[in-house]
Amino acid sequence: MARKVIESVTCDACSKKGLEVPGTVNLTVMGDRYDLCDEHGARFRDQLAAALAPAVDAALSA
Structure with missing residues (x-):
């Protein structure tokens, strides 16, 4: 029997709040x-x- 593995990526910041947001x-x-x-x-x-x-602006003006 063939199996298909599906990986779900969730937001690390939302996961800390217990939410599952892609x-x-x-x-x-x-x-x-x-x-x-x-x-x-x-x-x-x-x-x-x-x-x-x-910092970027200062470096460009120098």
Whole structure:
């Protein structure tokens, strides 16, 4: 009999709250990988952009 294995990827941030939301975004930071839903992916993208924007602007102006 043939078997088919289906892997479900859930959002790591939502899983901490006990929710099972599909993970659609991958975030990798220095080798650590996180699967995130669209909402958490956008939230972390915005936070990283805000945190890194001054440093990027300063480097470009130098």
